Structure formats: C-alpha cells, structure tokens
C-alpha cells in the first residue's frame with residue numbers, strides 16, 4: 001500500500017531496491033550507492049542529500065524525490081531559499097540563524113545534522129554546488 005498523501009511510494013521502493021541490489025533484495029547488506037542520475041555529483045548526494053534530505057524527500061510526491069538528480073536540480077532556486085533563507089551565500093562560513101527563512105531540513109534532528117556537521121561541512125558542500133550553478 002502506498003504511503004498516505006500524494007506520494008506513490010515508488011521512490012521508497014526504488015531506494016530499498018537499490019540498497020539491497022535489486023527487486024528481489026538479493027544482498028543481505030545495505031549498499032548505499034548514489035543513484036545513477038547523481039553520477040556527476042556523488043559527493044553532494046552522499047554527504048548532504050542522503051544524510052539530511054532523503055529521509056523525508058523519499059516520501060514526498062515524486063517531483064520532490066531528490067533521488068532523481070533532475071528533480072533536485074529543478075528545485076535549486078527553492079533549495080537555496082528554503083535551506084539558506086536570506087543568508088548571503090558568498091562569504092564563508094554560511095550560517096544558520098543570522099537571517100530568517102532557514103526552513104529545510106525541516107526537523108530538529110536533520111536540521112542539526114546538516115548545520116552542525118563539520119567533516120564534511122554539509123552547508124558548504126550545498127552552497128558550493130548552488131554557487132557553481134549560478135544560484136546565489
């Protein structure tokens with residue numbers, strides 16, 4: 001049965017199948033490899049999305065499933081404002097509370113995991129990606 005809301009559950013099924021090596025889940029160990037669509041941005045996926053976004057976004061409607069790089073990329077202006085609020089992205093370090101509007105990662109646990117991370121510093125990885133895409 002699909003989870004409630006407008007999500008289909010397809011993203012959750014795809015994630016679990018990827019973890020355990022296919023539809024029949026042949027692997028007994030979890031293998032958290034980035035999805036193929038993230039081949040050119042594996043560090044951003046593994047260091048940021050998998051740790052601080054995926055647990056919720058895999059259960060959002062499919063267009064907010066960040067396991068599709070295209071979806072994530074389509075929403076980069078929104079990610080910029082939802083994660084960093086009114087903060088200026090150019091000077092380091094980027095900070096969490098100096099400006100209003102920092103909403104994502106949307107729960108205390110994930111918010112702290114993201115903003116308090118140091119090695120690697122997730123906000124800086126996401127910031128670098130956004131700036132590299134011309135999203136200021």
Ligand code: HEC
Pocket residue numbers: 048049052053054055056057060064075078079082083104105106107110114
């Ligand atoms: C605790 C759950 C949770 C986590 C973690 C989370 N999100 Fe979200 N996100 C949501 C929910 C729920 C929505 C839809 C409701 C809304 O738009 O506020 C959403 C919506 C969004 C949107 C879409 C806004 C729009 O334009 O419609 C973006 C962009 C986004 N999140 C980015 C992120 C990024 C980037 C991360 C990781 C750094 C992240 N989120 C982590 C729950 C979460």
